[in-house]
Amino acid sequence: MPVLVMGDMNVHDPLWDPSYPPSYSEPTGKHLGDFLSQDDDWHLLNLMMPSLVPTRISSHANERDTVIDLALSNDYNLVYMFDVNDHDMLYSDHIPIHAHLHTTPQSSSTTPTVTPQ
Numbered sequence: 601m602p603v604l605v606m607g608d609m610n611v612h613d614p615l616w617d618p619s620y621p622p623s624y625s626e627p628t629g630k631h632l633g634d635f636l637s638q639d640d641d642w643h644l645l646n647l648m649m650p651s652l653v654p655t656r657i658s659s660h661a662n663e664r665d666t667v668i669d670l671a672l673s674n675d676y677n678l679v680y681m682f683d684v685n686d687h688d689m690l691y692s693d694h695i696p697i698h699a700h701l702h703t704t705p706q707s708s709s710t711t712p713t714v715t716p717q
Contacts, residue, residue, distance in 0.1 A: 602675035604699060608656075609670045616646050617667040619654070636672070645671035645682040645699060653684040655695050669697050678702065 613629035614620045615636065636644050646652060646667065654665035671682055681700040 602673065602678040604671065604673045604678060604701070606669075606671040606697060606699060608668060608694060610668050611670075612666060612668065616644055616652060616670060618652055619664045619666065641674050643673050643676045645673055645676075645679055646684075646697075648679070648682040649684070653686060653695075655684055655697055657693055657695065659693060669694055671697060671699050673699075 611629040611632050612620055612626050613633040614622050614624055615633045636642055652667050654667055655669035656666045658665055678701060679699045680702050683698050685696040685698055
């Protein structure tokens, strides 16, 4: 059964946040990064974007914008498009993330496929 998990994971890792150097290590981010790096069919949908976009905008000059709102799925083909909607701001320091789902069943696959848009 396809599963989609989206939310403010509040974890940092260079795998999904290029503002952190490759040597950066945070225990919870490392655990999630290790989980996603295993060959168990879970995918980080934020990586569907041509470049990673911050999902939390800092209000302090000494803090960086970060990617902490993540989307995970055990079926890469469940979602045909993922984006960070940076033109619709919430009353929050987070930016909305959107996963556009296929409306008809797709073949479940661990290998990503490209769907014409």
